[in-house]
Amino acid sequence: MLLSESPMQVAFTTDHAMLDELWKNEHYDPQFFDLQPDAYYSAAGNTCGFLPNIPEIVDEVDQSDIFALITSERDHEMAYLIRHFTEAIGPWMDLFDRDKHFTHLVPLKALRDALLRNAIAAVAAKQLGRVKGQKPFTGRQSQKPSAMEVLDDGTTEVDWFYKAANYYDKAIAFSRQYLQAVSGELSNPPSPNTQMAVSLANSDDLLVAVSIFSLYESLDNLETGWLQHLAGLKSLLGAVSPMQQVQNQVVPSLTVGRLASFWNFARADYQAAYLNKQRTLLNTEDFALWNSCGLEVQQDGSLYKSTDFVKNDPTHSRALAELVAHTLLWLVLRVMNYLASDENSSARQSQWEMLTRQLDHWYGNLPETFQPCANIRHPASGRSMRSQLFEAFFSIDVCAAAMQLYHFARILLLLHRPITTATERSAFRNRLKAYREVSTEAIRHAHEIIGVALGRPHPAIRVEMLLPLSIAGACLEENDERKVVLELLHAIEQDTGHSTGTRCEELMQEWGWAQEPEGIA
Known part of the structure; x- marks a missing residue:
């Protein structure tokens, strides 16, 4: 039940002392990637220390050493991993990017x-390790798999975690070289010429690599390793501003990687801020930054230059759907900063009201593409009852993900509404009625989140929904519905490799369950 003396506060992950120093404030410039890489990375190639008896991992492209020769077997493995990244993992990172930079160009x-x-190979291998080498089921096909789709002969088990750590170690070593090059170019900036183009290309590739490192860590580690890469990515994003790139760039496509990395980072930023009860690393009040990355937000709170154009969507373009989804991401980040603000702040009520108005405006002016193209009632577990859950399917992935984030943000604002003096003085029955209304409204939003999940959308959406789905589960009161959420979370981990165990444990603790019901895999 959501009945208490104050609106329910959804449990956060326990604070960790190590993370406080990492996340002091949004202006903190972390040493993990402070463009002085030797502070964290040794001079040897065995950067992570994964291979204790090998002081230096040999670069496979160094043809001067016999150990560096690329064998047919190694070529086969790399082709297998790059294809797996392109088909299975790149789409996760491109969920909010219509140009699909990580899938198509990286x-x-x-x-x-x-x-x-090596970064691609590392994250692909680790994800395969977490799903025990299983690839998504595609159904029976007449053409047999290509050679690059099959790696082992079935007689030996591949140690994907070992391979992942090996590739990750090499990628970190190469990133050290890039950091040294970028730091030198930033301290001695060249004139706008080909050298600048090369510099920006290197920094963009480094941003992409660190984005992949962040995903690598987030598969099973949402603490220091993941947060360090996020903090480092924030520093790299600020090393060369978007406007500076536009002024100096020679090749127009150089900023594509930076833009893709920025929005990928924004998604990770709200998750990290929520899990650690901290403000976001990105400054949501820097309107110039956000507008340079494609938004149209204004200081007066307006979201678009022309609301009518967005709502009517005359072209039904992916660009407009992306603008609306990116605007919602910005709003979610603002909600995270509201949650992290001082509860006794006099400005808290006005912040809540502003966020509520902006979310109302966002939802009230959605283009047609943000509605499901298929919607049915979810079958009830028992014949005697009618299920309150629906299954929703969206034709555009980013629209489905954005709708889940919208309902996630509304739940958080409902549960963290400031208690005003008038509320404190109201009669007990009026307060009880208000809490019941909060419970009813939160459950309604929770059902919307679960409906998208039950529609079994693209894996990229399922990976993105971990926080919204767990918050939705915390609002539920019916045990059958709670069981559905646990089943959905377990299935996400089994199918994608993303760890959901912590989310499930938190939900069972919230519900007062000592153990999972029978029948949940």
Whole structure:
């Protein structure tokens, strides 16, 4: 039940002393990636210390050493991993990017770039390790799999975690070289010419690589490793501003990687801020920054230049859907900063009212593409009852993800509404009625989140929904519905490799369950 003396506060992850120093404030410039890499990375190639008896991992493209020769077997493995990244993992990172930079262009860049090649191989191998080498089921097909889709002969089990750590170690070593190059170019900036183009290309590739490192860590570690990469990515994003790139760039596509990395980072930023009860690393009040990355937000709180154009959506373009989804991401980040603000702040009520108005405006002016194209009632577990859950399917992935985030933000604002003096003085029955209304409204939003999950959307959406789905579960009162949420979370981990165990444990503790019901895998 959501009945108490104050609106329910959804439990956060326990604070960790190590994280406080990492996340002091949004202006903190972390040493993990402070453009002085030797502060954290040793001079040897065995950067992570994963191979204790090998002081230096040999670069596979160094043809001067016999141990560096690329064998047919190694070529096969790399092709297998790059294809797996392109088909299964790149789409996760491109969920809010219509240009699909990580899926379409990063694998091509990896042909010439050892940093990206090893970063891709590392995260692909780790994800395969977490799903025990299983790839998504595609159904029976007449054509047999290509050679690059099959790696082992079935007689030996591949140690994907070992391979992942090996590739990750190499990628970190290459990133050290990039950091040294970028730090030198920033301290001695060249004039706008080909050298500047090369510099920006290197920094963009480094941003992409660190984004992949962040995903690598987040598969099973949402503490220091993940947060360090996020803090480092924030520093790199600020090293060369978007406007500086536009003024100096020679090749127009150089900023594509930076923009893709920025929005990928924004998604991770709200998750990290929520889990650690901290403000976001990105400054949501820097309107120039956000508008340079494609938004149209204004200081007076307006979200778009032309609300009518957005709502009517005459072209039904992906660009407009992306603008609306990115605007929602910005609003979610603002909600995270509201949650992290001082509860006794005099400005808290006005902040809540502003966020509520902006979310109302966002939802009230959605284009047609943000509605499901298929919607049915979810079958009830028992014949005697009618299920209150629905299954919703969206034709555009980013629209489905944005709608879940919208309902996630509304739940958080409902549960963290400031208690005013008038509320404190109101009669007990009026307060009880208000709490019941909060409970009813929160459950309604929770059902919307669960409906998208029950529609079994693209894996990219399922990976993104971990926080919204767990918050939705915390609002539920019916045990059958709670069981559905646990089943959905378990299935996400089994299918994608993303860890959901902590979320499930928190929910069971919230519900007062000592153990999971029978029948949940």
